[in-house]
Amino acid sequence: MNGTEWPGGANCAASFTFDVDGEAAALAADPRTARSLSVMTHQAYGPQVGVRRLLRILERARIRSTFFIPGFTADLHPTTVRDIAAAGHEIAHHGYHHVKPTGLSLAEQAEQLDRGTDALERLTGQRPVGYRAPMWDLSWEMPGLLAERGFHYDSSLMDDDAPYLLSPGPEADETPIVEIPIQWALDDWEQYCYLPDVTELGPIQTPQHAIELWRAELEGMRRFGGCWVLTNHPFLSGRPGRAAALEALISEVSAMPDIWIASLNEIAEHTKLGGTTPRQIMPLNHHLK
């Protein structure tokens, strides 16, 4: 076991999270997609249709989830954002234009962060406390920008099975944030996303294939301990066959007595209570000079 203690003596924690990328993800990948009504509707399916179906599933299962939303998508679909918040789920930050922080200057990263926060706060009345980098591509500078702005946690890194405290700089007195790690096998993008000329992963997998992969990781977490964070995109997993399979998985996980299901802000709060020594970032980009 990795030593993390979970509420109720659970073997592991589990969180069903959703990245409501919408149009922003395609536009960031290739601005020319703005010319394609088809591509825009492929992406709009998430906030327009997928989210509503997923909200009903979460309500039936009585679990709280975390929805990461780019500010641009929030501005385009304000009712969707308000509906998610009204259902009691956490609304978290996912950039403004869904551009990778690693391709931006420090000032541009700060601008994306502040613009995204403003968009979400305008719609929900609350500042987000959680952040997930678009395409999970966190920069070395971003933990510091998040800490300065009072964010509680990030969920974009891949170096552990369980959450930990992350100090954004070399000084011992810097306020740490919580890092809640993710990994590529627990994402629906690689299984389901096919968008010609934008992201041609293909072939599209069956829900059974995706669920089998996610369940195997969950069984490993139950065996060794950790925090299983599943990332689904409403424009992908909100489609009927996939949503039905996801609902069956949620029912299955909900019935497991050794798993604590929570939203990411609840997991971050629990991690802070643990009071472990923060890890420090050791930038490696100087090796490129």
Ligand SMILES: [Zn+2]
């Ligand atoms: Zn995204």
